[in-house]
Amino acid sequence: MSEVIVRITAPLRRFTNGLDRIPVEASSVGEALNRVCSTYPNLNGRILDSSGALRQFIQVYIGKQNASDVGGLAAPLSPGAVVSIASPFSVITFLASSYCSAMIFFTSWSILIAVSSE
Numbered sequence: 001m002s003e004v005i006v007r008i009t010a011p012l013r014r015f016t017n018g019l020d021r022i023p024v025e026a027s028s029v030g031e032a033l034n035r036v037c038s039t040y041p042n043l044n045g046r047i048l049d050s051s052g053a054l055r056q057f058i059q060v061y062i063g064k065q066n067a068s069d070v071g072g073l074a075a076p077l078s079p080g081a082v083v084s085i086a087s088p089f090s091v092i093t094f095l096a097s098s099y100c101s102a103m104i105f106f107t108s109w110s111i112l113i114a115v116s117s118e
Helices: 010-015 029-039 042-049 089-100
Strands: 002-007 021-028 060-063 080-086 102-108 111-115
Touching: 002 029, 010 042, 029 042, 029 060, 029 080, 089 102
Parallel strands: 002 080
Antiparallel strands: 002 021, 060 080, 102 111
């Protein structure tokens, strides 16, 4: 096991006393997330579901690589790795900042994003 950093997206920081980076000892993505959730229990239902799987719209990255592409929660972590948690609202922020214009429509059940590069 080695120390890694878990980065918390802005919408979830209210559950970590405002912390955006949390160092933990972990050898896999799942272990890192479980350690963060055990330290900050209010995060648990927002990142992981009751079965321990990632919630539907949560994305996790190791560096810039989507963890689901390299083993998901079982993906191994090297010493000093940075694990980033991205919620739907952080993805919207990224999209809005990445394109010239973006229109975001919210409904009670889904988010529709219309992007234009004009």
